[in-house]
Amino acid sequence: MDYQTYFRSELDHLREQGNYRVFADLERERGNFPNADNHISNAVRKVTIWCSNDYLGMGQHPTVLNAMHDAIDRVGAGAGGTRNISGTTHHHVLLERELADLHGKESALLFTSGYVSNWAALGTLAAKIPNCLVISDSLNHASMIEGIRHSKAERKIWKHNDLADLERLLAEQPLDRPKLIAFESVYSMDGDIAPIREICDLADKYNAMTYLDEVHAVGMYGPRGGGIAEREGLMDRLTVIEGTLGKAFGVMGGYIAASRDLVDFVRSFASGFIFTTALPPAVAAGACAAIKHLKTSQTERDSQQAKVAEVRARLDAAGIPHIENPSHIIPVMVGDPVKCKWISDVLMDRYGIYIQPINYPTVPKGTERLRITPSPVHSDADIDHLIDALGELWAQCQSAQMPMAAQ
Numbered sequence: 001m002d003y004q005t006y007f008r009s010e011l012d013h014l015r016e017q018g019n020y021r022v023f024a025d026l027e028r029e030r031g032n033f034p035n036a037d038n039h040i041s042n043a044v045r046k047v048t049i050w051c052s053n054d055y056l057g058m059g060q061h062p063t064v065l066n067a068m069h070d071a072i073d074r075v076g077a078g079a080g081g082t083r084n085i086s087g088t089t090h091h092h093v094l095l096e097r098e099l100a101d102l103h104g105k106e107s108a109l110l111f112t113s114g115y116v117s118n119w120a121a122l123g124t125l126a127a128k129i130p131n132c133l134v135i136s137d138s139l140n141h142a143s144m145i146e147g148i149r150h151s152k153a154e155r156k157i158w159k160h161n162d163l164a165d166l167e168r169l170l171a172e173q174p175l176d177r178p179k180l181i182a183f184e185s186v187y188s189m190d191g192d193i194a195p196i197r198e199i200c201d202l203a204d205k206y207n208a209m210t211y212l213d214e215v216h217a218v219g220m221y222g223p224r225g226g227g228i229a230e231r232e233g234l235m236d237r238l239t240v241i242e243g244t245l246g247k248a249f250g251v252m253g254g255y256i257a258a259s260r261d262l263v264d265f266v267r268s269f270a271s272g273f274i275f276t277t278a279l280p281p282a283v284a285a286g287a288c289a290a291i292k293h294l295k296t297s298q299t300e301r302d303s304q305q306a307k308v309a310e311v312r313a314r315l316d317a318a319g320i321p322h323i324e325n326p327s328h329i330i331p332v333m334v335g336d337p338v339k340c341k342w343i344s345d346v347l348m349d350r351y352g353i354y355i356q357p358i359n360y361p362t363v364p365k366g367t368e369r370l371r372i373t374p375s376p377v378h379s380d381a382d383i384d385h386l387i388d389a390l391g392e393l394w395a396q397c398q399s400a401q402m403p404m405a406a407q
Contacts, residue, residue, distance in 0.1 A: 018337030018368075019359045024348070033060040033377050038354070047352045048382055050372050055220060055328060056300040057377040058250030058290045067289035068251075071282040079278035083110075087278035095284045098291045099243070099255050102218075102226050104235045107263035110255050110284070112276050114215045114244030115143040117254030120272030121242060122147030122182060122211060125262075126155075128269055129178045135169050135208070137161070137183040137194070144182055144213060160187075163198050170206035179208035180239075185228035186216040189363050189371065191329030196229055200237040209239040219248025220301060220328060225294040245283075249290040253279050303376035304328060307383070311374045314387045320394050322372075330372040331358075332390070340368040343393050351389040 014020040025039040026049070034049040034057075058064055071091060081087035092110055099108035111117035122144055126134045134148045134155040148155050159165040166181070173179060181203055183194050196212065203210045214227035222230030227243065229235045240262065245253035256266065267273060294300065308328050315322050315332065323331045334340040337359040344357040355370045363369065374383075 017360075018339075018341050019361075024354055024356070026354070028060070030065070031060055033057050034375060034382070036354070038348070038352075045352060047348065047354045048378075048385070049354050050374075050378075050386060051355045051370075052373060052375070053216075053247040054250050055248045055373060055375055056250070056294070056304055057375050058219070058248065058294070058300070060377070061250065061290065061293065063293050064250055064286045064289050068282040068286040071285035075281045077282070078280055081278070082274065082276060083278045084274060089278070089281045089284070091281040091284035091288065092278060095288045095291075096255070098288050100257055102224065102291060102295065103230070103241045103243075103257040104226070105241065105257040105263075106260040108255050108257040109263045109267050109273065110253055110279060111273060112253060112279060114242070114246060114254035116272050116276065117242055117244075117256055118143035118213060119147040119150065120270040121240065121256045121266050122180075123150040123272070124266050124270040125209075125211075125240075126151035126153035126180060128265070129153075129180075132178040132180060133173060134180045134182055135166065139187050139190075140182060140184060141188070141213060141215075144184075148182065161192065161194055163195060163202065166199065167202055167206075170202055170208060173206070175207050179206065180211055181208050182211045182213075184213040184216070186214075186220075186327045186329070188216045188329060189358065189369075190323055190331060191325035191327040193228060193326055196232060196234050196238075200234060203239075204237075210237070211240045211242065212238050213242045215242070215244040215247060215254075216327070216329070218243040219290070219294050220304070223298075224296075225291070225301070245287040245290075248294070249287050251283050251286045251290065253283060253287060300376050304374065307374035307376060307378055311372065311383060311386070314383060315390075318387055318391045318394070320390055323369075328373065330374070332370040332372060334368050334370065335366055337365075337368045339397060340370065343390075343397065344370065346393055347389055351385065353386060353389055 027037040029035050036047055036049055037044045038047045079087040079089055096108045096110055126132050126148055132153045134153050136148055136155055136157055137160055138157050139160045156169050158169055185194055217227035219225040221228050229238055240256055240258045242256045245251050321333050340357040344355055347353040347355055358371050359368045
């Protein structure tokens with residue numbers, strides 16, 4: 001086999017389909033987010049980022065930066081190893097306490113990313129609990145799917161947010177069989193929200209555990225930023241709450257929060273925790289500062305929600321289709337991979353607006369989109385520029401020159 005020819009052929013196929021991914025070389029400006037420098041060969045151009053998961057701009061917040069600088073000055077750069085071999089630092093311990101408190105749980109456990117926390121926690125629980133059945137929402141994140149697959153436990157998929165389908169699958173099982181319902185609160189591509197209360201009711205009725213991924217909700221919802229479950233007063237009803245430090249909290253890392261025994265169980269058996277170098281102490285310190293700040297400050301959440309509402313209203317006025325949902329995520333629907341990438345490229349090249357196209361396999365074919373995430377640090381001028389640019393490109397796409405796919 002000619003391996004290099006095979007690789008090139010597969011990559012060419014991706015390009016022909018419009019699904020080849022190109023990463024923008026960005027350098028964010030401290031204190032001036034969402035503005036960034038885009039490096040192209042030997043040139044640099046100014047761009048405005050409209051698709052960041054740093055939803056509240058906490059990656060630029062002085063409180064977070066000061067905490068990270070202080071930690072580096074006091075303890076240095078790396079953690080020194082895995083958590084069980086010299087890598088547990090006091091910053092990790094303090095952060096886990098903050099996370100447990102945020103979610104009203106007895107304990108919390110840090111991982112290197114949200115992906116790893118899902119993969120390791122779900123994989124460990126489902127593999128180790130005898131005869132465990134995992135019932136997974138059909139739109140769960142790849143990290144949840146991979147963790148469940150890795151466990152080799154029996155799994156069933158329930159239709160997205162369909163309570164009747166979930167109950168059907170639960171009712172088929174003996175009441176005493178171990179069952180784990182895995183789902184998300186805010187689904188990142190469509191921006192819809194799970195019926196958490198009703199899922200908990202079914203879990204109670206059929207003797208099942210619940211595993212809730214709140215990565216797109218922590219920091220964003222609830223009086224202290226504990227997520228949708230906190231906003232709805234449901235945190236105590238969930239077996240495991242999983243979250244990330246890399247979105248609204250502005251740094252990186254993932255975690256689970258649960259009972260002391262469950263967390264200790266995952267800590268003791270999860271290979272994705274045991275054999276991975278711990279997060280740098282400065283990252284843990286920054287995350288801790290972000291969580292503490294958002295526990296007491298509603299300013300960022302209020303401002304972000306106002307920006308989201310304004311962008312939605314302006315898109316409606318311009319006749320640009322987007323999915324209506326109750327969250328902060330605005331999916332502008334294009335419906336064609338080539339056209340989606342074309343719009344994204346022209347926005348960047350002509351207008352200095354960066355919105356990464358979301359194509360297959362991230363979303364199903366025919367549902368390609370631009371995923372816009374307004375933040376408190378986007379200005380009114382930024383919004384004007386975005387809507388004007390999108391309006392011009394949408395008109396071009398609907399013309400004979402570049403016809404838009406049927407919506």
